[in-house]
Amino acid sequence: MSQVTEAVPTAGLSTDALSVWLRRADGRRLIAESIDLQVAPGESIAIVGESGSGKSVTARAVLDLLPPELVTEGDVSVGGVPFLRIGRAARHRMRGSEIAFVMQDPFTMLNPVMKVGDQVTAALRDANGRPLSRAARRAEAVARLREVGITDPAVADKYPFQLSGGMRQRVGIAAAIAENPQVLVADEPTTALDVTTQRDVLLLLDRLRRTHELGLVLITHDLRVAFATCDRVYVMYAGQIVEVARSDVIRRAPRHPYTAALLAADPPLDHRMARLRTIPGSVPAPGHRPGGCHFAPRCAFALPACSAAPVELQLTDDDADHRVRCVRAGEITLEPPTAQPGPEPAAALTTDGQPLVTVRDVRKVFRDKVAVDGVDIDVFAGESVGLVGESGSGKTTLARMIVGLTRPTSGTVEVGGVELTAGALSKEQWAAVRGTVQMAFQDPYSTLNPTRTIGSTLREGLRLAGVDDLEERTAELLERVGLPATYAQRRPGQLSGGERQRVAIARALSRSPRIVVCDEVVSALDVSVQAHILNLLRDLQADLGLTYVFITHDLAVVRQITDRVYVLNHGKVVESGLTSEVLDRPRHDYTRRLVASVPQADGVLGLPEPR
Amino acid sequence: ACGSPGGGGSSEGLPKDLKVLVEATQPVFDQWQGGVATQGVMLLVNEPLVRYDGSGFQPNLATTFEQASPTRYVFTLRDGVTFSDGSPVTVDDVRFTFEQAMRDDHLSTTHVVMRSIATVTTDGSSIALDLKAPQPLLLYTIARTGIVSKAFYEQHGEKVGTPAVGQLGSGPYVLDSFEPDKSMRVVKRPDYWGDPAPFESITFTIVPDDSARMLALQSGSANAIFEIPTGQINSIQALKDFRLSKIADATVFILQMDVTKPPFDEPAVRDAVRHAINRQAVVDAALAGHGQVARALSPQSNLELVASAEAVEQTLARIDELNTYDPDLARRLLASSSVPAGFTLKLPLDSTDADTSLVAQTIAQDLAEVGIDVELDPRGDDYIDVTLARRHDGLTLNKFSTNAPDPAMPLGYFVPAKSRINLTQQDNPAAQQAFDESNTLPVGDPKRGERLLAAVEAYHRGGAALPLVNPDMTFGLKAPMTINGFTNYWWMQRWDRLVEVGG
Amino acid sequence: MTVATAPQGSARRALAPGLLRYVVVRVVSAVCVMFAVSIVVFLFIHAAPGGPEHAIGGELATEEQLESIRQRYGFDRPLPEQYLQFLGGILHGDFGESIIQKTPVATLIGETVKVTLPLLAFTWILAMGAGLALGILTASRPGSRLDRFSLGMTTLGASTPAFVVGTFLAWLFGVQLGWFPALGAGEGGLDTVRHLVLPAATAAIVLLAVTTRITRVRVGQILEEDQATFARARGLGRWWTLKHVVLRNAGVQLVTLSGSVVVSLFTGLILVERVFNLPGIGSLMVDAIHDRDMPVIQGVTFCVALLVVTVNLVVDLVCMAIDPRLRARLETNR
Amino acid sequence: MSAVTQVAPVGARLRLPKVPPLTALAGVFLVVVAACALFPGFAPQDPAAINAAESLQGPSGAHPLGTDQLGRDTLSRLVAGARTSLLGPLVLGLGVTAISTVLAVAAGWFGGRTDAVISRIIDFFYSVPALLVAIVVAGVTGGGFGITLVVLIIFGLPMHVRNLRAAVMERAHLPFMEAAVTLGLPTWRVVLTHLVPTIVPNVVAVFFVTFTYGVVELSSLSFLGLGVPPGAPDWGRMVADNRAAVFTDVWAVAAPAVAIVLLAVSANLIGEHVQRTHEQSRKER
Numbered sequence A: 001m002s003q004v005t006e007a008v009p010t011a012g013l014s015t016d017a018l019s020v021w022l023r024r025a026d027g028r029r030l031i032a033e034s035i036d037l038q039v040a041p042g043e044s045i046a047i048v049g050e051s052g053s054g055k056s057v058t059a060r061a062v063l064d065l066l067p068p069e070l071v072t073e074g075d076v077s078v079g080g081v082p083f084l085r086i087g088r089a090a091r092h093r094m095r096g097s098e099i100a101f102v103m104q105d106p107f108t109m110l111n112p113v114m115k116v117g118d119q120v121t122a123a124l125r126d127a128n129g130r131p132l133s134r135a136a137r138r139a140e141a142v143a144r145l146r147e148v149g150i151t152d153p154a155v156a157d158k159y160p161f162q163l164s165g166g167m168r169q170r171v172g173i174a175a176a177i178a179e180n181p182q183v184l185v186a187d188e189p190t191t192a193l194d195v196t197t198q199r200d201v202l203l204l205l206d207r208l209r210r211t212h213e214l215g216l217v218l219i220t221h222d223l224r225v226a227f228a229t230c231d232r233v234y235v236m237y238a239g240q241i242v243e244v245a246r247s248d249v250i251r252r253a254p255r256h257p258y259t260a261a262l263l264a265a266d267p268p269l270d271h272r273m274a275r276l277r278t279i280p281g282s283v284p285a286p287g288h289r290p291g292g293c294h295f296a297p298r299c300a301f302a303l304p305a306c307s308a309a310p311v312e313l314q315l316t317d318d319d320a321d322h323r324v325r326c327v328r329a330g331e332i333t334l335e336p337p338t339a340q341p342g343p344e345p346a347a348a349l350t351t352d353g354q355p356l357v358t359v360r361d362v363r364k365v366f367r368d369k370v371a372v373d374g375v376d377i378d379v380f381a382g383e384s385v386g387l388v389g390e391s392g393s394g395k396t397t398l399a400r401m402i403v404g405l406t407r408p409t410s411g412t413v414e415v416g417g418v419e420l421t422a423g424a425l426s427k428e429q430w431a432a433v434r435g436t437v438q439m440a441f442q443d444p445y446s447t448l449n450p451t452r453t454i455g456s457t458l459r460e461g462l463r464l465a466g467v468d469d470l471e472e473r474t475a476e477l478l479e480r481v482g483l484p485a486t487y488a489q490r491r492p493g494q495l496s497g498g499e500r501q502r503v504a505i506a507r508a509l510s511r512s513p514r515i516v517v518c519d520e521v522v523s524a525l526d527v528s529v530q531a532h533i534l535n536l537l538r539d540l541q542a543d544l545g546l547t548y549v550f551i552t553h554d555l556a557v558v559r560q561i562t563d564r565v566y567v568l569n570h571g572k573v574v575e576s577g578l579t580s581e582v583l584d585r586p587r588h589d590y591t592r593r594l595v596a597s598v599p600q601a602d603g604v605l606g607l608p609e610p611r
Numbered sequence B: 001a002c003g004s005p006g007g008g009g010s011s012e013g014l015p016k017d018l019k020v021l022v023e024a025t026q027p028v029f030d031q032w033q034g035g036v037a038t039q040g041v042m043l044l045v046n047e048p049l050v051r052y053d054g055s056g057f058q059p060n061l062a063t064t065f066e067q068a069s070p071t072r073y074v075f076t077l078r079d080g081v082t083f084s085d086g087s088p089v090t091v092d093d094v095r096f097t098f099e100q101a102m103r104d105d106h107l108s109t110t111h112v113v114m115r116s117i118a119t120v121t122t123d124g125s126s127i128a129l130d131l132k133a134p135q136p137l138l139l140y141t142i143a144r145t146g147i148v149s150k151a152f153y154e155q156h157g158e159k160v161g162t163p164a165v166g167q168l169g170s171g172p173y174v175l176d177s178f179e180p181d182k183s184m185r186v187v188k189r190p191d192y193w194g195d196p197a198p199f200e201s202i203t204f205t206i207v208p209d210d211s212a213r214m215l216a217l218q219s220g221s222a223n224a225i226f227e228i229p230t231g232q233i234n235s236i237q238a239l240k241d242f243r244l245s246k247i248a249d250a251t252v253f254i255l256q257m258d259v260t261k262p263p264f265d266e267p268a269v270r271d272a273v274r275h276a277i278n279r280q281a282v283v284d285a286a287l288a289g290h291g292q293v294a295r296a297l298s299p300q301s302n303l304e305l306v307a308s309a310e311a312v313e314q315t316l317a318r319i320d321e322l323n324t325y326d327p328d329l330a331r332r333l334l335a336s337s338s339v340p341a342g343f344t345l346k347l348p349l350d351s352t353d354a355d356t357s358l359v360a361q362t363i364a365q366d367l368a369e370v371g372i373d374v375e376l377d378p379r380g381d382d383y384i385d386v387t388l389a390r391r392h393d394g395l396t397l398n399k400f401s402t403n404a405p406d407p408a409m410p411l412g413y414f415v416p417a418k419s420r421i422n423l424t425q426q427d428n429p430a431a432q433q434a435f436d437e438s439n440t441l442p443v444g445d446p447k448r449g450e451r452l453l454a455a456v457e458a459y460h461r462g463g464a465a466l467p468l469v470n471p472d473m474t475f476g477l478k479a480p481m482t483i484n485g486f487t488n489y490w491w492m493q494r495w496d497r498l499v500e501v502g503g
Numbered sequence C: 001m002t003v004a005t006a007p008q009g010s011a012r013r014a015l016a017p018g019l020l021r022y023v024v025v026r027v028v029s030a031v032c033v034m035f036a037v038s039i040v041v042f043l044f045i046h047a048a049p050g051g052p053e054h055a056i057g058g059e060l061a062t063e064e065q066l067e068s069i070r071q072r073y074g075f076d077r078p079l080p081e082q083y084l085q086f087l088g089g090i091l092h093g094d095f096g097e098s099i100i101q102k103t104p105v106a107t108l109i110g111e112t113v114k115v116t117l118p119l120l121a122f123t124w125i126l127a128m129g130a131g132l133a134l135g136i137l138t139a140s141r142p143g144s145r146l147d148r149f150s151l152g153m154t155t156l157g158a159s160t161p162a163f164v165v166g167t168f169l170a171w172l173f174g175v176q177l178g179w180f181p182a183l184g185a186g187e188g189g190l191d192t193v194r195h196l197v198l199p200a201a202t203a204a205i206v207l208l209a210v211t212t213r214i215t216r217v218r219v220g221q222i223l224e225e226d227q228a229t230f231a232r233a234r235g236l237g238r239w240w241t242l243k244h245v246v247l248r249n250a251g252v253q254l255v256t257l258s259g260s261v262v263v264s265l266f267t268g269l270i271l272v273e274r275v276f277n278l279p280g281i282g283s284l285m286v287d288a289i290h291d292r293d294m295p296v297i298q299g300v301t302f303c304v305a306l307l308v309v310t311v312n313l314v315v316d317l318v319c320m321a322i323d324p325r326l327r328a329r330l331e332t333n334r
Numbered sequence D: 001m002s003a004v005t006q007v008a009p010v011g012a013r014l015r016l017p018k019v020p021p022l023t024a025l026a027g028v029f030l031v032v033v034a035a036c037a038l039f040p041g042f043a044p045q046d047p048a049a050i051n052a053a054e055s056l057q058g059p060s061g062a063h064p065l066g067t068d069q070l071g072r073d074t075l076s077r078l079v080a081g082a083r084t085s086l087l088g089p090l091v092l093g094l095g096v097t098a099i100s101t102v103l104a105v106a107a108g109w110f111g112g113r114t115d116a117v118i119s120r121i122i123d124f125f126y127s128v129p130a131l132l133v134a135i136v137v138a139g140v141t142g143g144g145f146g147i148t149l150v151v152l153i154i155f156g157l158p159m160h161v162r163n164l165r166a167a168v169m170e171r172a173h174l175p176f177m178e179a180a181v182t183l184g185l186p187t188w189r190v191v192l193t194h195l196v197p198t199i200v201p202n203v204v205a206v207f208f209v210t211f212t213y214g215v216v217e218l219s220s221l222s223f224l225g226l227g228v229p230p231g232a233p234d235w236g237r238m239v240a241d242n243r244a245a246v247f248t249d250v251w252a253v254a255a256p257a258v259a260i261v262l263l264a265v266s267a268n269l270i271g272e273h274v275q276r277t278h279e280q281s282r283k284e285r
C-alpha cells in the first residue's frame, strides 16, 4: 500500500496503513496489519480486542517505541507532522510535547527511586529552554498534580511506592501530559486498578480530554470501559481492525460476528445468564493466522468464501463512520445481546445444617499490616460463596487461611470438622483437610509446574487420593474439564492460558474435594475464555455437587457464579447475603460505591466526580 | 624503582651505581641475623677486625692479629679510624661487638662459636680474646663480625638495623636506606681510611619471583644478579649482555636417614637408598649441569684447606665406594631387608627453595625405580619444625651451607648424637672421637687435618647420610663488568673491588 | 493485580526512627565483628606450631633465649590478660613490633599502604569505570558485535590467572614496547601512577568480567522495564535516562558491587604485587607468613578486616541513602 | 467445546537446543580433559621420566609441546595433569554447588529463623577476601591443599547461596508450589520434586561458575606455592615451576598456562550457555 499522498495537515493523530512486522532469522511475520486510526483533538477512541490481538504493538508503533526486532511500515501523522518520517531526534522531541503515552502498570511505569514531583516535571523547561530551578520545579509539580486531582502538595515529595495504585496512575498521567501534548495514548491504564479507582482514572481522562483538547487513544480489553469512555471504538482481532464505529452503534448493532461474540461473552452485571456465550478456539498467533478472514475458523457464520481472499474494511450502509471487515456483513443479522431472563438464583439455599467451613473471628497480621480483621464466614455444602472487595482487602489471605496455607494470627478456622488453628495437626487430619478443600489460583502461567507434564501433575493428586487406575482417571479428569486425554503428555508451555486454568481446576479435582477455593481464576483471562471457564465451573458444580469459595473483584462475574457473597473492605466483612440481594440493593456504603463504579454501558460515567 | 639503565660509568668504565638483584635477604640490617647477601653488604658498612680473602686472613681494622695459644687471640686496633658519623672506633666498641654475640640470650647465629669466648680484655689498642676451649672457627667468625658502635647501640638499643635507625659503621660504604624484603642501598664513604670504594652506590633489590627477576634484568633496572638459582642460570645466560661467572659452591644437598625410624633402622635399607641414587643425573637434571656431585658432607676444597690433596682424594675415593650408583644392588639390598617389596614415604621439602624441589623430584624418580615411592611434601616456613621435631618419615633432604671453609663446621653440627641438627640421630663414636681430637689441635696442624678427614670418613661409613650435589654459585654482571676472584666466601671479602671491566 | 496501598506518612526529612536504629545496629554489629576478629587474630600467635616463643625465636633458639622471649612478650601471663593488653594496643593503633624487622607493625603497614592504597584505588577505578562503561554500552546494544566482543574478552580475562596476565602485560608493555615500567612502585607522584598502570590493569582485567557482566545484566533489566520506555515516551533524553533511570535504579547493585570489588581486590593484590615486585601490603603479608612474623600477620589481618568491615558498612549505609525503598522497609519492619 | 482442538506444536519439546560453535568446541575440550583425567594412560610418554639431556626444549617430533626443566615431556605431563587440574576445581565446584543448594533451599523455603541464621552467617563470609584467608590459614596452621580447598569452598558459598536463595524465594510462593502443598504432598516431596527441578539451571550455572573460579584460584595458589606438591603434573604447578624460563623457553610455561585458560574459558562458556538458554526459556515461558 504505497500511498504517497502527503498527510493532510490535520490536528490530532492519524495513521495510514500502519503495519508492524516481527523480524526473525527465518523471515518476517506480520503482527499488525495496515491499521488506519483517526483521532481528532478532543476526541476519544478505544481499541478493544482479546489478548494478543496486537493492541499494544499498535500503540507503541504509533509512538515509535517498539523493540528493535519489530519494524514498522506506513505513516503516522501527529498534529500534521509525518511522525515516522522526520529525524530520530525530532521524533524524540515530539514525544511528550505532541504525543504522550501512559502504560498499564502504574507502578512499573514510574521510577521507584525518584520523587514523584521530580518525575512529573522532568521534561519541563523554562522560557529559555533551561531546566527549571528547584523552587519552580516544585511549584510546577504541585500544580500539575492538582490538575490530575491530587490536591495534597506533600505528594510531590513522595516516592511512588508510598502511593496507592490510583494515585500512581494519576501521577503517571500528570507526567505524560506535563508538556501539554495533543494526543495521549493510554495502553490499558486502568486494568491494574480496582473498579472504584478505575472509575476515578477514567473520569480524569475524560475531563482532561475536554480541558486540554486532548485526542485520547484508549486501549482496553474491557468493552464496558470502552463504551463508557470513548466516542468511537476500533475492534481489533489478530492484528487487524475488524470493525470501527461510534460506541453506541457498536454496542447496539455490531456488524462483525467477532464483535457480536465478544459482546455476548461479556457477563452482564444486572442478571444471571443461564449459560454464557463463548467463542470457540483462540486468537491465532502471528505467523499462524489463516488467510482471508482471520476470524473465519471461529466464526459461526463462516463460509468457504470467507477464507478465500483478504477481506477489506468496508463502509456499512447504516452509518458513514461504521466500517466492518466482513464479506457477509450485508447478509447476516446479528442479534444484539439482549437481556435474557436468567435462572433464578438457587432459590432455597441450604444455609442450614452443618457448614463445611466455619471461620470465626480470624485476624491475620503481617508485620504491622492487618490483612484480615475479625472475619466470620460459613460455607455450606453445595453452595457457591463469593468473596469480593477491592485489591488488598484481604480476599486472598482469607482464602489461604481456609486451605491451611496461611496460619491466622488469631481466631478459628474449621474445615470439614477439623480445626486448622488448633495446634499441630496430625497427618490424618491434614489428609482429611486436603481431601476436603482444594484451591485454584489466578495466574495461568505460574499455576502449573513448567518442568512436569500435565499427566504427572494430575497423577500426583490422584495418587494422594488413593486412586489405583491412574491413567484412566487422568484421562477422565482431563475430559471432565473439556480437554482431550492426549493433553496428558503435554507440558504447560504448550497450552494456552485458558487451557492451563482448566488443568489447574482438574488438578484441584484430582483429590475429589468437596470445596474448591477459586482465587481470581478468571481475572487474567479474556472475556471469551472467561466465559468458557465460568461455564465449566457451573457444569462441574452441577455434576459433582461441588462447593465453591469464589474470589473476584469483578461484580459481573460474582453475579454469574455465586449464590451468596461476602463483601470485604480493609480486612473486614462489611456486607453479606444473597448475591442478587447484595448487588441489586446494596446496603453498605462501600458496596454501593463498588456497584456504582462499574462502568455503565450507557456511555456516561454516571456519577459526578467525587471530591 | 626503575631508573635509567646502568649508565654513566667511572673512568675505568665501571657504572657509577651497582644494582644487584637477589632472591632474598635478611629483614634486619644486622650481622647477627645471618644471611649471605645481607652480610655481603653489611661487611662493607661494618668492617671486621680481619678479612678472609678466600685463602687466608688479612689485617683490616686490626693491624695485627695473632693466636698466642690455642685459647688466646690478640688483635691490635688500627689507629685513627672513625665511624661514618666521625666518632672514633675504639677497643670498647670491639669488646661491645663481641660481647653481644657471647650473650646466651642474644639471638645471634654466631653465638654457637662466640660462646666459646670466656673473656674479652682490652689494653690500650690491643684486644685479647680468651677462649674456654680451642675453637677452630673463631677467626672465620671474627672475619664476619663487623664492628659496631657501642654508643650507637646504647642510643638506639634494639632498633639498630631497622629502617628507622639504620646502622653505623666504619667501612667503605655508608648505609643509605634499608627497606626489609625490598632493598638495601649503601653509598660510598669518601673519607674511608683504606682502599676506596669503586662504586658511588650499591643497591640490592630483592625480587623473590622468578619471572619478575627476569623482567627486572630485561627492562634494565638492574646490572647485576647474585646467587642465581640454578634453575634460572640458563635463562639468564640467554640474555645478550649479561656475563655469568660461577664458583663451585660450598653448599651441599644432603640426604639424611633417621636411624631411629623404621625401616631406616636397617643398614640394608639405608645402603639401598644410597645406591639407588644417580647423583650425576641429579647434577645434570636438577641443576642443569651447574654443579658437581658432592663426595662428602664437606666440599672437597674445604677439606683441601686442612689436608693434602692426595690424602683428601684417597679419603673421598673410599667414601665414593660407599655411595656408588647401582640400582641392581639397591634392589637386592632392599629384597634382603624387612621391606623387600619397597615402601612409601613422605619427604618434607623446603618449598621456598626452587633447587631443593628439583633435586627432590629427581631423586624421587630414582628411588621409585627400586621400589621406594616418595611423595613430596612441600612445607612452607614450618619445614624446619617438621625436620627438627622429627615429624617426618625418616628421610630428609637438606641444603646445608657452611659459612666458614673449615670442615669442623658441618662436623660440629652433624656428628654429635645429641646435636639437634643431626637428623640421622646416629651415634657415631668413631666420628665423634676423631672430631673431638681435631678440636684439641691448633688450626694449621696437619694432624688436625688428618683427624678431620678421619671424622668425615667415619661419618659417611655410618651410612645414614648421602651427600648429593654441590650446586654452583653463579653471578651475573652486565657487560662490560666481570668478576675476578670471587670465592664461595665473597661476602666476607671486599667483593666490590673484585668487580672489574674486562674483555 | 496487586496494588498495595502504601503507608501514607508525611515526607521524612529528619532521620526516621527505623533508619536511626538501622544505622546504630549496623555500626554496633560492625564493631562486634571487629572484636571477634581481634580475638581470632590474637589467637594466631598461639596457634603457631611449637608455640609463640618458637615462632619468634626460631628453631635453633636455646632454652635461655626462649625464656627471655617469654618474659619480654609476656607469654608467661594468663591468656585473658595478654588479650586485654593486645586489645589495648590495637585501640591505640599499636600492633606491636615486627619480630623480624624490629619495627612497629603500624609503621610497616603505613609504609606498605602507601603502595597498596593507590594501587587499590587505581584498580578499583579501572575495574568499576571500565566495567560500568562497557556494561552500559553493551546493555543498550544487546546482541551487537560490541556486546559479543566484550563478553568474549571479559570471559577470557576472568579465565586467566592474574599471574599469567601480569607476566604477559609486563613482558609486552614493559619489556617489548617499553611503554610502562614493568616493575616496582615508583618514586611518588606521576611516576607512581606510571608504575601502577600495569599492575592495576592486571588486577582490573581479572575483575572486569564480573563488573561488566553484573552491570550489563542489571542495566539491561532496567532498560527493559516500563519506566525506561515511559521515559522515552516522554521525550526524556538518553542522558537523563542514564542518570535518573539507569544509574539511580541500579545504584544499590552498583554500590554493592563496588564494595565487593574492593574485597575481592585483596585476592588479586597478593598475586599482582608479587608479579610486579611491589612492596605493598600483600607482599608484607606473604613475607610475614614466610618469616612467621606473627605481629605483622596479626596487624595486617586486623587492618584488612577493618577495611573490609568498613567498606561493607559504608556500602550498606550508602545503599540506604540512595534507595528510599530500603529506608521505607525499615520503617514498616519496625 | 472445540476450543481445545487447536494443536500446540508438540515437536517444540524435542527440538535440539541450538549450540553456538564455540560452546560446542568448549564442550569437546572438556570431554577431552575429562577423558585424560580418567585414562592417564593416554600420555604418549612417561610424564615423570626425567631426561637431563633434553631440558627446556621447544616443540619437536618427539615432544610436540617441548620439555620442561627436567626434560620431561610437556604434552605427557599435561595429559597426566588433567586429573589434579580437574579434581580441585571439581571438588570445589561440587562442594559449593551442593552446600549452597542445601543452604539456599533451607533459607528460602523455610524462611523465618532458619533464613535469618543462614543469611547472617553468609553475610559475614561474604565480606571476607577468600584467598587472603586461605593464605593466612595455610600460613598460620601450616595446613596443606585440603585445608585450602575447604577455605575456598566456605568462602565461595556466600554469593551463590544469596543468588540461589533469591531464586528459591521467587519460586517458593509460586502457585504451583502452593498447589502441591495444598494437594497434600509432604514437604520433602514438594522440595525435591517441585522446587529443586525448577532451580536446576541456576544450580548448574553455579557449578560452572565455581568450577571456573576454582581453576583460576587453585592455579594461583600453586603459583604462591600453596597448592599441590612441586613436580606433580598439575597445570598450575607446571606454570609456577617453569616460570624462571618464561622469557627464554616459553613453551614449558605457555602450554600449561594455555591449558588452564582453555579449561576456564570452556567451563565459562558452557555455564553461560546454560544460563542463557535458561533465561530464554524463562522469557518465553
Ligand SMILES: Nc1ncnc2c1ncn2[C@@H]1O[C@H](COP(=O)(O)OP(=O)(O)OP(=O)(O)O)[C@@H](O)[C@H]1O
Pocket (backbone or CB within 6 Å): A022, A031, A049, A050, A051, A052, A053, A054, A055, A056, A057, A058, A067, A069, A070, A221, A285, A286
Ligand atoms: N517483541 C515481540 N517479539 C515477538 N512477538 C511479539 C513482540 N511483541 C508482541 N509480539 C506478539 O504480537 C502479538 C500482539 O501483541 P500485543 O502485546 O500487541 O497484544 P495485546 O493486544 O496488547 O494483548 P494484551 O491484551 O495481552 O496486552 C502477540 O501475539 C505477541 O506475542
Ligand SMILES: Nc1ncnc2c1ncn2[C@@H]1O[C@H](COP(=O)(O)OP(=O)(O)OP(=O)(O)O)[C@@H](O)[C@H]1O
Pocket (backbone or CB within 6 Å): A366, A367, A369, A370, A371, A372, A389, A390, A391, A392, A393, A394, A395, A396, A397, A398, A553, C001, C002, C003, C004, C005
Ligand atoms: N505475605 C505477606 N506479607 C506481608 N503482607 C502481606 C502478605 N500477604 C498479603 N499481605 C498484605 O495483606 C493485605 C491483604 O492482601 P490480600 O492478598 O489478601 O488482598 P486481596 O484482597 O487478595 O487483594 P488482590 O485483589 O490484590 O489480590 C495487602 O495489603 C497485602 O499487601
Ligand SMILES: [Mg+2]
Pocket (backbone or CB within 6 Å): A055, A056, A057, A187
Ligand atoms: Mg497489551
Ligand SMILES: [Mg+2]
Pocket (backbone or CB within 6 Å): A395, A396, A397
Ligand atoms: Mg488476591
Ligand code: NI
Pocket (backbone or CB within 6 Å): A191, A523
Ligand atoms: Ni481485570
